[in-house]
Amino acid sequence: MSVVASRPTVRTPVQASVTRIGTPDITVVVPCYREAANVRPLVEALTQALTGRDWEVVFVDDNSPDGTIEVVRQLAQTNWRVRGISRIGRRGLSTAVIEGALSSSAPYIAVMDGDLQHDESRLGTMIDKLAAGECDIVVGSRHVEGGDNSGLANAWRHALSDGGIRLAQMMMPVKLSDPMSGFFALRRDLFVKTAPRLSGAGFKILMDLILSAPGPVRVEEVPCVFRPRLAGESKLDFLVLLQFLALILDKLFRGWLPIRFIAFALVGAVGVVVNILVMEALRLGGVGFGGAQSVGTIVAMLTNFWLDNTFTYRDRRLKGARMWGGLIVFLLVCSIGAWANIGVATLFLGTGEDWSSASAAGAVIGVVWNYAVSSTLIWRSK
Known part of the structure; x- marks a missing residue:
């Protein structure tokens, strides 16, 4: 009796009725994190808003634990307009926008959030203004x-947004009522020319684009209703405003100081304030100087580690056992930095410098040491 081995079933791809040739006219870049519930509704909304236009949407997902990229892939199997980029080991809205935009060959690029709060019905008007040559960015x-602006969840988020707007307007070379907007469109060739100059930091890339452009840009605004979020969680918090402040400082220094170093120094300044407040509270409670100084220093170091892990090195955030190991190394590094600070200050004081100058010199050496070792040993790039 002979046995005939069965051949595996080979599935033949279904031939599309219409072959897609060339690139679309519009690429909508959607940076996202934990937006699984919003992907399908957003694609449906874009389909209605861009009816009659040649478009695609690129979701750039930062390895969301809720399976956002899987929803995108499921849609992409039946809809050629949907593409997805999955990023592992790096996070951040600005860098997600950069990667999504650079993956496009379309003449026009639009950027919007994945939470359905931006009014996609305005996209047609925005693209038409670009196509007519009326401006460079809409x-x-x-x-x-x-x-x-009523879609912002509460008074605290309104305050954060308004504060960021006022900061940005002081630096902008063009009049812009909403420099914190995450909903805009521009020509792809302008983005490509500007991309090498972008800092890629933080959650607000519009100001970075305008300030980094190789020449003056013409900017026009169209009214947009910012809708309430229906699903998922807002990413707007105080840390976003701190990152925005770091971006502003980066532009003021014209890029010669790394933006991560600026953020690290800002966190260090917060630590100084925490140290002083803890010491003062303990002093009022009757604790002696030595004890108050020790406790204040430890609390400040713990605060700095949390802020650096959450804010400065957000894209390299430590979790679990690695976080506890990183904390131990951070405390050792900061202790050595404190000794270096005191040593340098003493050295400068011995050369005739006044207390303020000697202290400033020591502080600079301390923060440079802490930053260099922290970036190399604790939050090193993968």
């Missing part, structure tokens, strides 16, 4: 006539 603004 911004969906919440703060021009017809715009609405």
